[in-house]
Amino acid sequence: MVPLSWFLVLGAALFCIGVYGVLSRRNAIGILMGVELILNAVNINLIAFWRYRTPDHLTGLVFAVFVMAIAAAEAAVGLALIIAIYRTRNTVIVEDVDLLKM
Amino acid sequence: MTELYDWVRLIPLFPFLAFAIILLFTQRNQKLSTYLAWAGIGITWLLGWTIVFRAIGDKHVLEEGFRAPIFSIPTGRGLLELGFQVDALTTAMLFMVPFVCLMIFIYSKGYMHGDPRYSRFFAYISLFATGMLGLIVSDNLLLLYIFWEVMGLCSYLLIGFWYEKPSAMKAGLKAFITTRIGDVIMFLGMLLLYSVTGTLSFHEIFSEETLHFLKETTVWLPLVGTVSVAPVIAVLLFGGAVGKSAQFPLHVWLPDAMEGPTPVSALIHAATMVSAGVYLVARMFPIFALLPETASMSVVAFIGGFTALLAATIALAQDDIKRVLAYSTISQLGYMIAALGVGAYVAATFHLITHAFFKALLFLGSGSVIHGAGTQDMMEMGGLRKKMPITFWTFVAGMLALAGVPPFAGFWSKDEILAHAFEEFMHKGVMSWPFFVWLVLSLGALLTAFYMARQVFLTFYGEPRSHHMHAHESPKVMTYPLIALAVFAVFLGFVGVPEEFPVLGPLFGHNLFHHIVGHQYPATPLNWGVMGLSVLLALTGLFLGWLVYGRNPLKEGQPDPMTKLGPVYTLLRNKYYIDEFYSKFIVRPAVALATLLFRFDNSWVIDPFVNLVGKIGVWLSDLGRIFDLNIIDGIVNGVAAVTAWFGKILRLTQTGKAQNYLLVAILTVLLLLGLYLYLPM
Numbered sequence: 186m187v188p189l190s191w192f193l194v195l196g197a198a199l200f201c202i203g204v205y206g207v208l209s210r211r212n213a214i215g216i217l218m219g220v221e222l223i224l225n226a227v228n229i230n231l232i233a234f235w236r237y238r239t240p241d242h243l244t245g246l247v248f249a250v251f252v253m254a255i256a257a258a259e260a261a262v263g264l265a266l267i268i269a270i271y272r273t274r275n276t277v278i279v280e281d282v283d284l285l286k287m
Numbered sequence: 288m289t290e291l292y293d294w295v296r297l298i299p300l301f302p303f304l305a306f307a308i309i310l311l312f313t314q315r316n317q318k319l320s321t322y323l324a325w326a327g328i329g330i331t332w333l334l335g336w337t338i339v340f341r342a343i344g345d346k347h348v349l350e351e352g353f354r355a356p357i358f359s360i361p362t363g364r365g366l367l368e369l370g371f372q373v374d375a376l377t378t379a380m381l382f383m384v385p386f387v388c389l390m391i392f393i394y395s396k397g398y399m400h401g402d403p404r405y406s407r408f409f410a411y412i413s414l415f416a417t418g419m420l421g422l423i424v425s426d427n428l429l430l431l432y433i434f435w436e437v438m439g440l441c442s443y444l445l446i447g448f449w450y451e452k453p454s455a456m457k458a459g460l461k462a463f464i465t466t467r468i469g470d471v472i473m474f475l476g477m478l479l480l481y482s483v484t485g486t487l488s489f490h491e492i493f494s495e496e497t498l499h500f501l502k503e504t505t506v507w508l509p510l511v512g513t514v515s516v517a518p519v520i521a522v523l524l525f526g527g528a529v530g531k532s533a534q535f536p537l538h539v540w541l542p543d544a545m546e547g548p549t550p551v552s553a554l555i556h557a558a559t560m561v562s563a564g565v566y567l568v569a570r571m572f573p574i575f576a577l578l579p580e581t582a583s584m585s586v587v588a589f590i591g592g593f594t595a596l597l598a599a600t601i602a603l604a605q606d607d608i609k610r611v612l613a614y615s616t617i618s619q620l621g622y623m624i625a626a627l628g629v630g631a632y633v634a635a636t637f638h639l640i641t642h643a644f645f646k647a648l649l650f651l652g653s654g655s656v657i658h659g660a661g662t663q664d665m666m667e668m669g670g671l672r673k674k675m676p677i678t679f680w681t682f683v684a685g686m687l688a689l690a691g692v693p694p695f696a697g698f699w700s701k702d703e704i705l706a707h708a709f710e711e712f713m714h715k716g717v718m719s720w721p722f723f724v725w726l727v728l729s730l731g732a733l734l735t736a737f738y739m740a741r742q743v744f745l746t747f748y749g750e751p752r753s754h755h756m757h758a759h760e761s762p763k764v765m766t767y768p769l770i771a772l773a774v775f776a777v778f779l780g781f782v783g784v785p786e787e788f789p790v791l792g793p794l795f796g797h798n799l800f801h802h803i804v805g806h807q808y809p810a811t812p813l814n815w816g817v818m819g820l821s822v823l824l825a826l827t828g829l830f831l832g833w834l835v836y837g838r839n840p841l842k843e844g845q846p847d848p849m850t851k852l853g854p855v856y857t858l859l860r861n862k863y864y865i866d867e868f869y870s871k872f873i874v875r876p877a878v879a880l881a882t883l884l885f886r887f888d889n890s891w892v893i894d895p896f897v898n899l900v901g902k903i904g905v906w907l908s909d910l911g912r913i914f915d916l917n918i919i920d921g922i923v924n925g926v927a928a929v930t931a932w933f934g935k936i937l938r939l940t941q942t943g944k945a946q947n948y949l950l951v952a953i954l955t956v957l958l959l960l961g962l963y964l965y966l967p968m
Binding site: 207208216280283 | 943944945946949950953
């Protein structure tokens, strides 16, 4: 059986890819995708710990379902914001949306 | 029944109310203003004469006086009681003043008809009447002085009444300033009197103790040394009389005062106000007579006699009908003053009363002539006798009274003065003031008769000497007062007929006037020689006047026969150049001094000093400004600059890029995690 640490390494790798994506993408959609990766990395951790440590409790699974629901909601709200910004400012590049700084 | 005398408090009140109401409310309604003024003086006249006729029969009031206190002012030396009074002198004045005022008020309606400031005129003369009435009923010097100044103010306002004329404006100013000189001197007298005796009430001043005290007290004067105080007070008070009664050397304002409307000339500058000076001397007579051998009496006698003669001679050569009368007034006031100077108290007062009546008559008559003829120049008049009969006959009555023709009023009073002066001179010999007074007054009587004859013949006889003369008789509102005053000018003298005079003396109550006014002085005995001489002088004067002006009336373009006197005429016509003298030696130095002081003020000392202080101030403020700008502002700006610099630095962290912030957050978390793991707990 695959040891738990493999899942954790996968989760950490996925998290780092997600963080890198969030920090380096200029496109808001890309950032949003990075966020999804981070959330999914968390989900892998949650599922892995549940399976290996507390398989009798449903806590880990339920948490994972919550995170997915939240990720879906977040993606919907995030995309809606991006479309709204695109409509008014004609761009999805985050550097160009710096109204609050002025 | 002393209550009646208490009403004396109200005597000055009614004209004052009229003045206030006219000025405040009824200026626009000329008719109402007139009637208000008439009502004010009319009520006062009725009240005044009621008091007079009761007082005449009341020995107590005549001898002791009745005092009606009003209020008292607490001072450092006790109470200064102010009030009104009725006594012998007040009674005599109260007989004359309201009546003459009333006549003039009535006359003014006709004379001032159509004047743009008609109502104001009545307000002013009402205020004037307040002043004169208050003056004669005051029971102390302070109140007298207040009313005295009220009259001075009215005089100024009324002389300059037609202030559009520069000459009228100047005349008003001249009168005001000239009389003020006298008033200041008089005030000094009052102060000296108060500081010595501690009182200004007449009854206290004239009490035995105070008079005795004054007799004993001496005062040190610079230059003169130690002298009795009474003559000093007397001479100082006399200064006020000299100003007010237009005596030499302060007489110059009165002829110029003829710039005012004629009723004013009659009211103020003939009948009433100018006699206030004489009244003052008469009122303070006990102080003048306290030490008769000192300067007090001789100064009065000399000034009076000199003025009487001086003014009479000037009157000879004047062409203006009012100016002749003005100089005549000065001259007659000189008679009264001189009479007081030789101790003829009763005669002076008597002349004061009679003169007021016939001089008011003459002035109103001349006003009527001016009103009818439209000119004041006698050289343009002539032949007015037929056109203005009432004016003519009343004027002649006044003229005979002034000239001293028996039995007109002026004869009795003037003769009493001459008789008294003669009596004194008999006592004291030729080298004495009474002799001087008697001599100049007798000469003055001759001149008076002559200039009055000249005036009457020039004005009323012959043919008009100007083509544009369309004379007409004045309206009734003007002629009735003339008639009323003429009656007094003719008959008033009888109240003062000497007791010994056959028939008339006993008939008219044995010199009634003397009984009223002069209870403490012996009557002047009748002197047929003096009386004969004075009649002779008067008739000679009139005859000479007829000879020169009446026999062959002047034709148009013909010069005044007086011009034959050559340089003397020129001298008289120019009033001895006194005005020029004053303007050269007093006015001009005063102006020069004022200019000098102005320069001192403006360009030499005061202003430069002020400017210097100003400059120093500006310099100091400049310093402050620099300090402010550099130090204070520097601190404030420095704080702001430092803040701004920090802001600028910190601003760099605010990139506005969410990813940067996130990066910082992640690095911070990693840092903290590292610290957590590797730092020993």
